[in-house]
Amino acid sequence: MATAGLPLAGRAGERVTAKVVLVRHQRVLDTSGALDRKILEQMFDEAVAALTGADNAADAWQGIVKPTDVVGIKTNFWKSLRTPVELEDAMRARLLAAGVKGEDIAIDDRGVRSHPVFTRATALINARPMRAHAWSGVGGCLKNYIMFAESPPDYHPDSCVDLGALWKLPAVKGKTRLNVLVMLTPQFHCSGPHQFDPEYLWPYHGMVVGIDPVAVDAVGLSIIEAKRRLHFKEDSPMRPPAKHIRAADAKHGIGVADLSRIEILRLGWKEGALI
Numbered sequence: 001m002a003t004a005g006l007p008l009a010g011r012a013g014e015r016v017t018a019k020v021v022l023v024r025h026q027r028v029l030d031t032s033g034a035l036d037r038k039i040l041e042q043m044f045d046e047a048v049a050a051l052t053g054a055d056n057a058a059d060a061w062q063g064i065v066k067p068t069d070v071v072g073i074k075t076n077f078w079k080s081l082r083t084p085v086e087l088e089d090a091m092r093a094r095l096l097a098a099g100v101k102g103e104d105i106a107i108d109d110r111g112v113r114s115h116p117v118f119t120r121a122t123a124l125i126n127a128r129p130m131r132a133h134a135w136s137g138v139g140g141c142l143k144n145y146i147m148f149a150e151s152p153p154d155y156h157p158d159s160c161v162d163l164g165a166l167w168k169l170p171a172v173k174g175k176t177r178l179n180v181l182v183m184l185t186p187q188f189h190c191s192g193p194h195q196f197d198p199e200y201l202w203p204y205h206g207m208v209v210g211i212d213p214v215a216v217d218a219v220g221l222s223i224i225e226a227k228r229r230l231h232f233k234e235d236s237p238m239r240p241p242a243k244h245i246r247a248a249d250a251k252h253g254i255g256v257a258d259l260s261r262i263e264i265l266r267l268g269w270k271e272g273a274l275i
Contacts (some may be wrong), residue, residue: 017263018256020210021047021220024269028205029184037086040184043268044090047209048178058097062175065123067099071177072118076128076144077109081187083127087180091125106240112147113171124172126213127180130220131187134195134214136160137242138224140217142178148172159240164248167213181208181220189229202227205269214248214255215262219275220247222259226274 023046028039045057054060065071072238073084073091089105095105106117126141133139135156145166146152155163166172184207189200204223210216221242228236249257256262266273 015261016256018210018212018215019051019260019263019265020208020212020215020234021051021265022204022206022208022219022265022275023047023050023267024204024273026205026269026271029203033185033203035084036185039227040084040086040264041090043184043207043262044087044180045094045210046205048094050267051209051211052111057094061094061098065095065098067269069100069123070104070117070121071095071100071106071123071125071154072112072115072121073105073107073125074112074144074147075107075109075120078129078194080194081129081131081185081201083129083182084184087127087182091127095125095239108211110147111149114217118171121175122174123177125172125178125180126176127182129182129184129186130224132200132224132238134190134191134192135240136163136244137238137240138217138221138245140220140245141181141213142166142217142248145169145172159243161243161247162252163252164252167248167252167254170266176213179210179213179214179216183207183220183223186220186224186227186229200231204274206273206274212255214245214257217242217245217248218257218259218266219262223274228275 023043025039048060049057052060107117128144130140142163148171182262183204185201187200208219246257
């Protein structure tokens with residue numbers, strides 16, 4: 001099983017670290033915002049190979065899943081900014097190529113607690129777009145698992161600070177093989193929990209891929225806040241603050257939030273990376 005990207009428990013005196021891949025491509029979106037499926041798949045394959053240290057994506061997936069795995073792809077169906085269907089299709093195709101049976105693969109969001117594949121899943125793939133969120137500061141990979149909770153509102157107090165606890169639920173704990181924070185057109189500002197305003201989207205043309213969800217979200221948050229500084233022409237942290245990311249590290253111990261302890265492998269288009 002590939003371990004690249006996992007928080008590494010170092011020897012005495014060594015710092016725990018994580019690795020993520022930031023991949024961007026200038027032509028993954030055209031001037032109208034249309035998505036190029038072939039380029040998106042290329043980006044995804046390159047990121048997965050780089051993350052695991054494999055020679056190619058096919059070899060990488062052999063280390064991520066086993067043919068005997070039952071895999072749930074936890075996506076996000078929010079109609080205004082959903083996980084691209086093209087990415088979901090690519091994930092399913094890579095799992096099939098790695099030997100996972102078609103009947104043992106499912107893609108779902110709001111129905112994961114009762115879905116017959118998710119209820120017996122041995123592995124999870126987590127993918128969603130990054131966006132500003134009025135309850136938690138941002139909605140990223142950590143928050144994407146809230147639909148596994150019996151009562152999602154229980155995780156809303158104090159700016160959703162305890163979203164990290166979701167990753168200890170029996171349906172989730174120890175099962176996530178890959179996190180993909182989609183940043184093709186992230187939303188960097190909002191004024192309500194389900195507010196969508198195209199004014200606050202920007203064509204970032206990227207994805208952040210890793211095994212550590214905290215590290216993935218920490219990198220995404222840094223990029224979003226850099227964009228806010230440029231747009232608002234002043235320091236403008238998320239409102240409310242995305243405190244759940246640091247709490248997932250410091251309180252829940254499920255990953256690395258400190259950017260100085262995150263190795264970022266950068267692939268593709270560099271201009272305007274903001275990190």
